[in-house]
Amino acid sequence: MGQKLAAVDCGSVLLTIFLSKSLKPPRFLLVTTTSLAPILMEFSAMEFSVQLEPGFAKLFPGITPSIATLNIQFMLPLRRELNMAVGGISSSKESITYQLNRDKGGRAVVIVLGGAEEALDAHPHSFVLTLKHRMGFAKLALETGAHLVPIYSFGENDVYNQISNERGSWVREIQERIKHIIGFSPVLFNGRGIFNYSFGLLPYRKPINIVFGAPIPVKKVEKPTREQVQELHDQYCDALTKLFDNHKANYGISEDMKLTIL
8 A cells, every 4th residue: 555654634534645665866757647526625625734844854854845836826915925835836837947946955746637627527436537638737847847746636536515517418518618718617516514513614524535646757858758747647647547446445446446547
């Protein structure tokens, strides 16, 4: 299963972290492809960051973390300060590159690849990732020489229910149009309440197990070719798929279930 590093109680959910191989400086580009179930990112991700931050140095010695998020998060009063307090940075290429190159010490940038599109597929017992055509992270890793670390969070899609919105349905079409206009997904979800377990905005009390895969070594290439980017992207997808297959049985996922990369 890997080395258990920490169990963080965020009130509604229990986040448990497992590490397949130790992470060491100098640079890492930590990549998570699952979307922390649409609104859980709002309710619990920041709380998780606040609680984990004091112990991050013990979990990952020599590495300073930053969490990449949308630029709009820094345009809202109070939200901007909250994001900055937990190490949030803009998800722009310039911002991430600066963080990875700002000093000789260890740097880690956490990014969510699937983003708004993947959030629409975040249904319970669903294992669908929007990743096939996301090449930017691989190119950035090559340009900076940052190692890629595949991460999968088992159980995160189970903390909320989302209305049926199959691809091609009229609901999905409306959501896609709104997403194109405002930049993030209008996810129609349902969780639990404070005094009930059937309806509300809070996530269901279910565990999330975050598994870190072994780092993928990357040599710095100032001007990577399309072939080099594609090769690293394929290597990352293969590593992520193996990570899922190697650990799924530990979290109640049947052996015939496969990770779907779109």
